[in-house]
Amino acid sequence: MIKLFVGLGNPGAEYEKTRHNAGFWWVSDLAERLKLIWRFEKNYNARVAKTTFEGETIWLLEPQTYMNASGQSVGALAKFFKIEPEQILVIHDELDIVPGEAKLKLGGSHAGHNGLRDIHAHLGVDQYWRLRLGIGHPGVKSEVLHWVLKKPSAEHQTAIDACVARTLLAFEDLARGDMVKATLKIHTSKPPRPKPERKEPPLSTAAPEIEPIKSN
Secondary structure (H helix, E strand, O other), X not given: OOOEEEEOOOOOOOOOOOHHHHHHHHHHHHHHHOOOOOEEEOOOOEEEEEEEEOOEEEEEEEEOOOHHHHHHHHHHHHHHOOOOHHHEEEEEEEOOOOOOOEXXXXXOOOOOOHHHHHXXXXXXXXXXXXXXXXXOOOOOHHXXXXXXXOOOOHHHXXXXXXXXXXXXXXXXXXXXXXXXXXXXHHHHOOOOOOOOOOOOOOOOOOOOOOOOOOOO
């Protein structure tokens, strides 16, 4: 079962609506649905909320360390409450998935995501769950930093919001540890991909063919 839901992002109003804060959006919406109250815990340098589900305590966590040091908060709370890595779900933005889609996975590399990199370091293993929320890729590696720290377009924001709402429906399955059911809910309802722009055929500059005159 998942006992700790971690949303990744950067604190502060200037980052609130940026793509990198998609994980914050997810856990914030979950807390709102469950009618939970956030409080700041200095021992974890994080915003924390908790509830009970089928007799078990469930924690929600938003590290306030900035993205690159997220593992400090995750590691501290997990160690204090004896939460195993496989009982942790980290929700984060994912460049390699289009807006509107999400993927659930256990373990694997951090793929250059600095928040995951720091969580790897503090947990000492990579065997924790991740919910990867698609934010799309700018297409050029050099633009990635600017991309994640920028607000999505209106179209992308709508797609991401819909994805957050849809994947939140898997909360109870995640909390129970029924990852098969959770995966089905998260992976199957894919939005239609936008159609590529239609290109008009180029105008021909060749002279029209003239049919020869037939003699009787």
